[in-house]
Amino acid sequence: MTTTVTAAVAPSTGEPLEVRELQLDDPRPDEVRVRLVATGVCHTDAIVRDGIYPTPLPAVLGHEGAGVVEAVGDAITTVTVGDHVVLSAAYCGHCRRCRAGQMAYCENLMAEDFGGRRRDGSTALSCDEGPVSSHFFGQSAFATYANVVETSVIKVDPSAPLEKLAPLGCGLQTGAGAVLNELRPEPGTSLVVFGVGAVGSAAIMAARVAGCTTVIAVDLHDSRLELAEELGATHSINSGAGDVVEEITKITHGAGVDFALDTTAVPAVLRQAAAVLGIRGTLALVGAAKPGTEVPFEIGASLVKGWTFKTIVQGSSVPQVFIPRLVELWEQGRFPFDKLIRTYSLQDINTAFADSANGSTVKPVVVF
Incomplete structure (x- = not known):
């Protein structure tokens, strides 16, 4: 039937x-x-x-x-x-x-x-x-x-x-889970999110939940950057209006960020994300790219940073556990x-x- x-x-x-x-x-x-x-x-x-x-x-x-x-x-x-x-x-x-x-x-x-x-x-x-x-x-x-x-x-x-x-x-679980389940930033640390659509916006909100004190949003759309600041970003950068690496270097007083999350899967953006990492920083990719896409990273001067690159799927979450937690955070006004x-x-x-x-x-x- x-x-x-x-x-x-x-x-x-x-x-x-x-x-x-x-x-x-x-x-x-x-x-x-x-x-x-x-x-x-x-x-x-x-x-x-x-x-x-x-x-x-x-x-x-x-x-x-x-x-x-x-x-x-x-x-x-x-x-x-x-x-x-x-x-x-x-x-x-x-x-x-x-x-x-x-x-x-x-x-x-x-x-x-x-x-x-x-x-x-x-x-x-x-x-x-x-x-x-x-x-x-x-x-x-x-x-x-x-x-x-x-x-x-x-x-x-x-x-x-x-x-x-x-x-x-999917999308909100991916962004929030990348921060809360995988990167797990300690309170007082710094995070930059490249691309603040739904996934990136969820990461911004999760960074606030985690207690990050420097949360930087990077995007081409001013309207999305304004919303990111409303959701918890402490700084925003329009990537079409200036040198992103230079701006993040100023914001972090030359130290670089502890964590960078890329939602775009654009090779040029990933290179920027790697460039702004501080010592022992972590760069994570959650954006989907066409199979065969490659990104060249500088590995000479950056070797002494001891930095990490990782890919994250679905926020590394167990959906039956993580999604009800996000619902609770929303009900409390925190997400x-x-x-x-x-x-x-x-x-x-x-x-x-x-x-x-x-x-x-x-x-x-x-x-x-």
């Missing part, structure tokens, strides 16, 4: 999404049927639409869903009908990394999140023309309903508005990520993608 759903379909590489009626099959024993209330639009959705990552198209994307549980498979033990949930990245749960609590680095991440199929090769979605790739990040949340794998489901406080919580599933959000209807989803790309909206959220 199938259910008719309305979904935004990425039809082929680089093409706008199309809102269609699709058929959703019955949830499997290890799946949860979720009625979506809202879904965030993320840069990862755009790069999959554009063929940079290998999900087979046509596909229903969307991986920052939030909704209400409508049905549960026989094997589900973590949620029940009526629970409010946020949806995050899927992970296999049985590889060495998952068993070690490092779900963000699941050895089967590409198959679980980008494969477009269940493990048995089936897809939950179809139309008259044939199957449509589903289970993107375990969910495919640009749809009114989804069959979601249990590892993607996080139960949240039912009093919190789901249309606001949706972006926690005001709702200031980033602008809502769109499903019919306007391509406008949401465009507004995200041009910087006019920090975090688009499609509300059903």
Whole structure:
């Protein structure tokens, strides 16, 4: 038996999404049927639409869903009908990394999140023309309903508005987790964030939670820099208006920063980030780049700094643990990520993608 759903379909590489009626099959024993209330639009959705990552198209994307549980498979033990949930990245749960609590680095991440199929090769979605790739990040949340794998489901406080919580599933978790789970800055330290879209803004807020006393935002958009200062940045720099390295050197009185986080994955920006590190500083990359992208770092004079470069996936978080913590911080007014959000209807989803790309909206959220 199938259910008719309305979904935004990425039809082929680089093409706008199309809102269609699709058929959703019955949830499997290890799946949860979720009625979506809202879904965030993320840069990862755009790069999959554009063929940079290998999900087979046509596909229903969307991986920052939030909704209400409508049905549960026989094997589900973590949620029940009526629970409010946020949806995050899927992970296999049985590889060495998952068993070690490092779900963000699941050895089967590409198959679980980008494969477009269940493990048995089936897809939950179809139309008259044939199957449509589903289970993107375990969910495919640009749809009114989804069959979601249990590892993607996080139960949240039912009093919190789901249309606001949706972006926690990926982008905001990534930025906040990079700071709180991976970099773990001590109070009184310094952090610079390159690119203060949704991910970078979450990092700014997390730096304030962690007690950083110098928090520098770098971006090309003045509106985003103004918002970053409202969220906790102590300094802001428009990278199109001056020498970023020189400005950060002045701010830190020549000492450099303890931590630098790059959300852009632009090689020239990463070189700047490395250049502003202080002794024993750490540079972390969370932005997605096209495979094969390379960055040359200066390793002569900088050798004596003893600096570190690392990549971070999904904020190095266990979503079922970390996302409820972010909800609590929001409820206390310490993580005001709702200031980033602008809502769109499903019919306007391509406008949401465009507004995200041009910087006019920090975090688009499609509300059903």
